[in-house]
Amino acid sequence: MRIGIHGKEFTRDTEDVIQSVFDELKKRRADIVVSSEFNEHLINNNIDSGKVEIYQLREDLSELDYMLTLGGDGTLLEALTHIRDKNVPILGINTGRLGFLATTAKSDFRNAIDALFSRNIDIDERTLLRLESDDHLFGDLNFALNDFTILKKDTSSMIVVHAYIDGEFLNSYWADGIILSTPTGSTGYSISCGGPVVLPHSDNFILTPVSPHNLTIRPIVVPDESELSFTIEGRSNNFLISLDSRFEVVDSSVRLTIKKESFTAKLVKLKDNSYFKTLRQKLNWGLDVRN
The missing domain is CATH 2.60.200.30 (Probable inorganic polyphosphate/atp-NAD kinase; domain 2)
Incomplete structure (x- = not known):
């Protein structure tokens, strides 16, 4: 499987998670293609990404099976400008804060990668x-x-x-x-x-x-x-x-x-997730002393 990865500058709090994502993909023998911008941050933070390919902005990414983003919603939106109209599904692993688009918690990334490789996912098409x-x-x-x-x-x-x-x-x-x-x-x-x-x-x-x-x-x-x-x-x-x-x-x-x-944006949707669940979690709906 050919996996693209894009992220932004990150803190020491998320170094272990990012390293673990690469380790998990290497264990599954995925072909990893990293954005040139994110690769610089990996090098600066001594992340062992293994043998990866580097892609530049404006490069054709149509051969990717999926794109992973490591960050928040802004990171996912940026990755969409790399993919453009190539119909590559994006999975956002949220190492940031709110995350309406990058809905996979960093603590759940292994389950998300399992779902990708088993194809146990849905693709949510969003209007642009x-x-x-x-x-x-x-x-x-x-x-x-x-x-x-x-x-x-x-x-x-x-x-x-x-x-x-x-x-x-x-x-x-x-x-x-x-x-x-x-x-x-x-x-x-x-x-x-x-x-x-x-x-x-x-x-x-x-x-x-x-x-x-x-x-x-x-x-x-x-x-x-x-x-x-x-x-x-x-x-x-x-x-x-x-x-x-x-x-x-x-x-x-x-x-x-x-x-x-x-064309549309293709977002990876895990089977146990839903838009209403995201609303409740991110907007704190239902959090009331009466509940």
Whole structure:
């Protein structure tokens, strides 16, 4: 089995777990392919990764059977930009904190690897969104699993985001910005700004304002077959836009269009896990003295 591994800088608290992951894969004689970025951290921390191949960014990873990520949700999102449209399933082993996407606890990694090698898993396909713009922003990484955002940058004054759905004017948002999230991203930035939790396969996008000036403005859920477009104005001529954790600075001349991406993210789902279980664990639902 050919396994890719990506991670970020890690602390001494997680060194033993990372070493154990490599030991487990070597014991199973897996062909291991490590990102060049993560390999530097392995060397700096004296991790014995054994005989591994190194892959560079933009390299074709279509021959991988699975991608493992060692970190949190941000690490998994970064690995998705390495895989792009190659349909490689990702298993996130959570050495970080919250972990809505990297749901496998580091204490349970052996069971997760057992499940991979026995093929006792499900593949959870998640919708991505795609950004189109005149300036070809983000190049060929113009997609996101969680969200697209527009935010103010150089001033404390609010900005105005004019939003359109399928060419029809929706609203002018006087706010600090807006978030357009997928159902997967509904538990990210959107939920912290008052957006709803939307189940992963709901075929929707969620448009959530960030600190709107007009308090009657509320998040809106739209079909993901819709085309949403935006223009921006404000006292500053610089605005921040982001796709997941990647960002660029744009000016008011830009027109931004969001559509559903033509490919999906493939997340490995273990048999004993479920989205509702993740919600209860990560959001502490049901933790009450009455229970």
